[in-house]
Amino acid sequence: MTTTTHSPGRGAMIEVEGISKSFGETRALAGVDMSVPAGTVQGLLGPNGAGKTTLVRILATLLAPDTGRARVSGVDVQKDPNTVRSLIGLAGQYAAVDETLTGRENLVMVGRLYRLGAKLAKVRAAESLERLGLVEAADRPVKTYSGGMRRRLDLGASLVGRPRVLILDEPTTGLDPRTRLDMWSFIRDLVAGGTTVLLTTQYLEEADQLADHSVVIDRGQVIASGTSAELKARLGSDLIEMEVRAAELDRATTALADIGCGAPVIDQARAQITIPVCAPVPDLMTALRILDAAGIVPVDLGLRRPSLDDVFLSLTGRSTGDDDLAARLATTPRTPRPARSAA
């Protein structure tokens, strides 16, 4: 065993096969398969409690799966956790840094624990600090850092070991928009350097921005996967979204009955009509001519591509079983789903 080397397979840096994990009665993961090619960013999307963090913890060797196996760079996470640990960097939802130490001391400590030796640990810590723009704050205790700086330092700590695989568990949750953009650019730089990234997030925009490929999981199962464009394409058509005066809603609905290529969704409360269209611009122009002829002036009107949020909601929301997009969107509440019972 000591002389064998692990052989990674077919360029997949992370391979997950049939992983399941239960906590008592709760099934956190129920047979997840996933494969992440080297040098790419994989988005792992899902609502709270979907099982994202459980999968991350299994890949980071913090948790053993009940069944299935996972490999990082060809190394089995259960059979050889120490080798996997030397290959990965983990940055979590909260900044896992020591408040009483300075930024530099934190990174040197992590470097020592990556078994780098005192000198190299110092060099790598300095590198990391520079990369994340923390040089000026390097020798101040972390308790004087802002939330964004802590998060950057946490990311820095995961870089000290020069990991092949970076596992980011909701790296921007709770950050302000400006700091989030900074984090995104750091992550992009890392990917440009060849690091493979597994990025869990609740923000679809984040996956849209960073991920080459995304997997959507819910209730412990993969329910969709593909590039952002592919996921959006699942919803098919563009949408005309218009708001009219409440008194005119019925009239407008009747007038526009023949427009589009699917059943329109009527939101009575907001006096809003959403119509899936296959020929967006001509359909929009026809709709406007009809409304004009009927003497109805919409309060608000727009044509939009389905967002990843639409995909997310239509995939994870409670579906009626009807395949029709409009019906699914109509039954999908725009608010977070109510918590499921543990059973």
Add this chain to the structure above:
Amino acid sequence: MTAVPAGPALPPAQAEGLTAVEPVRLPRSAIFADAVVIARRNLTGIARTPQLVVFATIQPVMFVLLFRYVFGGAIHVPGINYVDFLIPGIIVQTVIFGATSTAVGLSQDMSKGIIDRFRSLPMSRSAVLAGRTIADLARNVFVVLLMIVVGIAVGFRFHNGFGPAVAAVLVALLLGYTLSLGVRLRWAHRRRPGERAARRVPVRLPAGIRQLGLRLDP
């Protein structure tokens, strides 16, 4: 996403730029090296957190002065000089205090994800525990010596010579080490309930010690 091919043997290494990985084996010395890194981190933390230093040093000194001079007149222990009765008790109490106060530190490390970070590094597992308890022990050595100095200043004396005195100190330190190790082992097994208990223990202890003080009064 493409499903992972459940195929047979995968082609060996170097496919599409992936290089083979040398297995990492932790050397036997890893536990010592890593424990030193962790212990240093914890001692730095103690030294830079004034509240902890105060808790560990000023408070026991206050207890000594309080019991020696304020309550001392009301407490009579038959057959022994009161101060010689008091100081060993305070030392033991301080050591117990120490174990619980740093237990809070460990529970914070867990809730902040620092323990997860350690566990995701190619380091010795036992070193986290060893480093913590070594740091606690080092702090206890300091506090016990301080208590002896303060004790001697208020009239406490060892009566049986140097050897037994050292032995007594070692027993106190061993007690502290055992307690902190015990607290930590409990943590290793029970996460959430343990954390909650950890926050409660330091609150409860002063109450227990007040009772102890009352019982000393005959």
